[in-house]
Amino acid sequence: MPLLSKKGLKMPKSPIRKLDPYAEDAKKRGTMVFHLNIGQPDIKTPQIALDAVKNNDIKTLAYARSEGTETYRKKLVNYYKKHHINLSPNNIVVTTGGSEALFFAIGSITDPGDEIIIPEPFYANYNGFATASGVAVVPVISKINDNFSLPKIEDFEQLITKKTKAILICNPGNPTGYLYSKEELQKLKALVLKYDLFLIADEVYREFTYDGLQHTSVMAIDGLEQNAIVIDSVSKRYSMCGARIGCLASKNSEFIKTAIKFAQARLSPPTYALIASEAALDTPQKYFDDVIEEYVERRNTLVAALKNIEGVIVANPKGAFYCVAELPVKDTDHFAQWLLESFNHNNETVMIAPASGFYSTKGEGKNQVRIAYVLNKKDLIKSVEILAVALKQYPN
């Protein structure tokens, strides 16, 4: 039998998906499972985007331009302007989801054996993309007691080697919900300029900031033109995760030229999704206002309820729609599986994402979980009630 690749064998299983079989078994046994494990919002996609696809008059579903249609990139420029980011269409490469934007960015700036420094806990699939590219993720730890704010610059500096190509942040953060301040970004700017590194910012949750806080894009920081790369996506912004449209943005024209070669190799982003994404740019502000209001309520509900459980510590999220909580258990991988396999409360249980998969340092996050507040308030309250009962019954 022919051998598989070493990197294929090393590819991590998704921490969000790996318990799926247990959830399916639970459902087969008739247990209702509340999904707090995955960032699939229940929010409706803007009608204007859905209608654009329903009203399309395509006769031949043809390739789109590899880097995205010019009309869409022009409209994206206007979108970014509203967010204080000045771009031209040539600074943008449209991708198949934020996932592909990450893959193109990593491919354009790293060779096998290179390193990328990422504050952990981080979005688990960064590990997958790095592994697929033969690149090492070098984690720098951020702490739940600091609300997962930016680690000290010295902590980054200690980890920089000749192989370091970039620092990657997620802002607002998945799974932490942390929103980096302007000051923190200025510190990162000084660091990447000093060591000639790229600063990749995954800003797919840009709109999801709470408590009156404003998001700052790395693209809006003067002096970072050659270093800053933004990863973006329509998935969360318009609750259209299934569209699979994202983009790369950078003012570094050599970087963009290289990324376009990756884009040409895969020919085209998905055409229907482009139609939806272009139309979604005309979504009225009220949609976002309502969504943010809903998420703030959900966050408040969730965090308050979690804090009521003895032994639970929660970082207070300022953005995105996740929070990381520390539970009074030793091993959340075991606990999360137990919730699905051996527990139910009135025939209901919850699925949570063990946080270990969001860390790259072995042993970190073993007592933490990521909870996505993508369910309505009533279900969130019920879910936390179930969690509280489970924690009492769990044979730790």
Add this chain to the structure above:
Amino acid sequence: MPLLSKKGLKMPKSPIRKLDPYAEDAKKRGTMVFHLNIGQPDIKTPQIALDAVKNNDIKTLAYARSEGTETYRKKLVNYYKKHHINLSPNNIVVTTGGSEALFFAIGSITDPGDEIIIPEPFYANYNGFATASGVAVVPVISKINDNFSLPKIEDFEQLITKKTKAILICNPGNPTGYLYSKEELQKLKALVLKYDLFLIADEVYREFTYDGLQHTSVMAIDGLEQNAIVIDSVSKRYSMCGARIGCLASKNSEFIKTAIKFAQARLSPPTYALIASEAALDTPQKYFDDVIEEYVERRNTLVAALKNIEGVIVANPKGAFYCVAELPVKDTDHFAQWLLESFNHNNETVMIAPASGFYSTKGEGKNQVRIAYVLNKKDLIKSVEILAVALKQYPN
């Protein structure tokens, strides 16, 4: 300024796309350009697929399962059965186009520095995917005078090293139009079993076979269960290149397990396109009969017209919708650019793909071009007339 990756710099420019700026300039000067360079058919997408998307009742455009919905994979099993290929849904991973299927396959079986042997000329983007994965394409030459049939097995055998992981074929072939016989596939079977290699077959043109010839899938060959990997796509089959849905098929369960980890890292194939692709499976046979009839006429028209030009040699395609022609010029890269930049015939010109980009061996194919017969007969005839005039005027 931070450095880009070596592999990013090495990523090849698409031979199909690299003359786009010249074509755009020609159009700006008011010259009509006939596109023989790209495999974008003018054939209409089946109405049943278009309607399924128009009639969708999605409210929240959610992620699909990473490896594709079970309903779609089940329907694909039926599709394959009609083509004498026995699969189960678990043998299939749905991908974002054939492109992603190639990327997952290469990622699952090769590490940086490994080698894949490919008969050349080959689909140019194989180079892109290999480069992106740090893998070397080792070409084995096939000849226009042999109609681009399978090179001798000794020619393959000479090239096999410890780093060789797979042999990759395209059947029917892009750009050659060659259809491998059962006997040729049996020879490849013996070879890959002898050396424990994967045999990857890109079969996206499966339906496009002419002159009563039948396509044989590597998946239908007994004894290749652990070695055969099929790359597939809806792009050409249903003239829906912009959908971006393809799949990987293999009976090697370890391979599929690994490919699914790549699929999970990018979360989901595009949802709208899945709807179209699932509906397209119910396309009536008459659609294909009409399409094949159309392509046979186009091929006959094109090949006959090309053979009428002095000094032109054409391989007779038995499948797909491309042919490789040898022109009486020294450098088709220069000629193709000249056609767009310095030539027009009654304000019309043609765009062709220089074949050098379909070879990996330097200097090969310099006097060849790939011509896609994706235009209607009238335009094809006109295009070849323009080409004939151009060849007379070209200052070789």
